Amino acid sequence: MKIPVPDVLLPADELGRVHFVGIGGAALSAIARIMAMRQLPVTGSDDNDTPFLAGLRELGVTCHLGYDAAHVGAADTLVVTTAAREDNPEVLEGRRLGLRILPRSAGLWSVMAGLRVAAVAGTHGKTTTTSLLTSALVAAGADPTYAVGGVLAGTGHNAEVGVGDLFVAEADESDGAFLVYHPHAAVVTNVAADHLDVWGTEEAYHRAFDDFADTVDRDGFLVCCIDDPGARALAAHARASGLRVVTVGLADDAEVRATDLAFEGASSRFTVKRGQDVLGEVRLLIPGRHYVVDALAALVAGLELGHSFEGLRAGLEAFGGSGRRMEAKGEAAGVRVYDSYAHHPTEIAADLEAARGVAGEGRLVVAFQPHLVSRTRLFGPAMGQALGVADEVVVLDVYVARETADPDVTGRLVADAVPLPDDRVAFVPGVDEAALELAARARTGDLVLTLGAGSVTEVGPRLLELLAVDG
Template sequence: MGHYDNIQNFYFIGIGGIGMSALARYFNAEGKKVAGYDRGRTELTRQLQEEGIEVISSDKVEDLPEAIQKDRESLIIYTPAIPKDHPQYLHFTADSYTMEKRAAVLGNLTKGHFTLAVAGTHGKTTTSSMLAHLLKQSGLKITAFLGGIAENYNSNLILDGEEAMVVEADEFDRSFLSLSPNLAAITSMDADHLDIYGEDAQIKESFKAFAALIPEGGKLFYANGLPLLGTSVGVDDDADVAAVNIRVKNGSYHFDLRTKEKTFEGFELSLPGKHNLQNAVTALAMAIEFGAPPGFLAEALASFNGVQRRFSYRIKRDDLVFIDDYAHHPSEIMAVHQAVREMHPGKRVLAVFQPHLFSRTRDFAEAFAESLSLFDELLLLDIYPAREKPIEGITSEWLLKLIKNDKKEMVSKEELSEVIKSKNAEVVVFMGAGDIGNEVEKIRKELAGEN
């Protein structure tokens, strides 16, 4: 751990966040005293408490754990999504506690370790989780900080050794510029986070700055077609590393992996969608470059079960399919649509979408309308604000009017299960990065007739 050896108490403002909770789990596993604040109660915060981490939902200073109040040497870790008028944040700032952003802490942990980092506006969570799984299953001792819950481990942290670190590199707030990557991937560079970046060109510059962090002797893998230098990765195209000879059998992809040196045969991937094939090729290319024995990789990939809320099947019957996905950007919605149509051809598909952020809804309104129009029927929830204040005129009702599909309606979370059941759809797809995920288990039970 090095950098943080002498600190005993760690306090996280926003501990329920996916990146924050992985760090909390790491320090807890290292025998440190870990606590944190989060306003929401989720399955993840419940698990953290089960693991011995104190989670409080009060933002009052007097409700801080006693150990943190007494120990002025505590490290306070916060996320940029925390409002700057948060009472505990203000207290720690005024009282001269040592405070570090999540990204800086992750950056300090990667220093001194061989680091494989996966960046991209889409695909980074699945690719980094896949890469960590491939390396671990190949017998390598790794630590991985993931941006989602890997189904194989029911965790966003893999703590198995120090031969290498695998990290998801987050572009939000330019966080990934704190990392020290030896091997890196950039899966996509679509416009996003325009609330932070202002415009698309700045996002591209930020990704190029990330690529520039790779030292001599390192390597960058990137999705074929991006304006980058390194090793291109693709699906059935002219990329340096590509999936070729692709077949779909029993809902799984079967393919070979062509590199400049040779072709590796006999891979199987059970995650639907061309975007996941691209993710798999990227993870395999990085694993081979790192030195994972190629002989182990086909079996390892076949055993990868995906990431929660990334095209997760919650019901999979002949007469009813229920899929949950984190898609919150038009190109992610397009990818989900492609995967649904490929895996469930001819079925009637009902999409349920919760927009995430007023600014994103405004910035990509036309593209959202176009991608959401592709489904047979649409239920639209109110915009999930996350870190934002409302923007006048930017509402889900406004977005609904732009969608060129007659079978569309607004719905509240309270009436969601009744409306879904009344539709009798063959395939139901949940999409969104807000709190729509908290409704999934309840709806699953309703649809499966378990209530």
């Protein structure tokens, strides 16, 4: 459901009682958590009892399961997820009552009001980079408020209220939300076509990032990872518009570079150079070249915000990851299981490269669940090609989410494109079948990686149970 952003935005303490339609999602639960921590009256509903709800209930937030007009209660304001259906009874009730109805972007803005905002955007890597920046700033003494699209391992939450004047936010482009925030500082990890069901064309998608850069305070700055062509073009646009830009990456012409990369199992290290000056070495507890670049971007944003290299480095080096980003789920019968959120060909390729390094001498066995019919229609064959790096692949059917199923667009479109022999690729309908298929294929020494933005995250725990019983 598309809810328009109102012409006048109000801070959270002027919204009255707020009811969240879709409170169990990563974005809305973070906003609700911040409001609740500020002692503002909050309720919500969701059709799934997600892991985020437990933390909200601990704060005293009433979280209904299922949608019903009665749940709106005495609310003055609704904040509505983009995944809500047009016939959602709570939204219909809010309209009948004439309540203020906000999209999540306006809800997030309301809790940002009055603080300096550091917003992290990009097609890929937003959650990890936002989490890395938050961890770095906390270690450097900034104590920011933050809202991340995943669980921060160091705190166990996706949002917290700090006492500093800084708000660190993951800025999502999927529905244009990132155009609302007007940050003081921004990071863009990359710009590659996605969400074309919303933007229509690749050109329009890229223009949205140009528009985002144009919203950054002129006395602020933008950090761009110019290894990516889209972010490189964005840096040029932003500079031409008068915004201060700092370029980072592995490229020789990046102003701040990561050099001397080394990977060992699930860890990595690199040297940071600004021009010819060596700032120091950073050691990460997360694997993969793309995570090195994410960490470099977070580091530079922290430096530009006025914090020390040593303090920021301490936070980066203590960072244990964020939920669903190459997250270790456990080990059974000699099989290690990881889970990641990758759902775009570029993300799949990056996570498989990292997983291959973690696997060492073992095989890499992957279960992938395509996310959204529209994305699978556009990128299904490319997803399959990216999965070909694995030794064995299990593809689930499409996680439909907010769209309508299309019998012509299924996980078979991905499975048929995997460049592996037929006996090393399986197409299964759902989570239970995927766990069983993986259990039959995995053997001691293997690394199993579950990938996707939907219910595939449930496969790993079920697989571990099966392996423990069989073992």
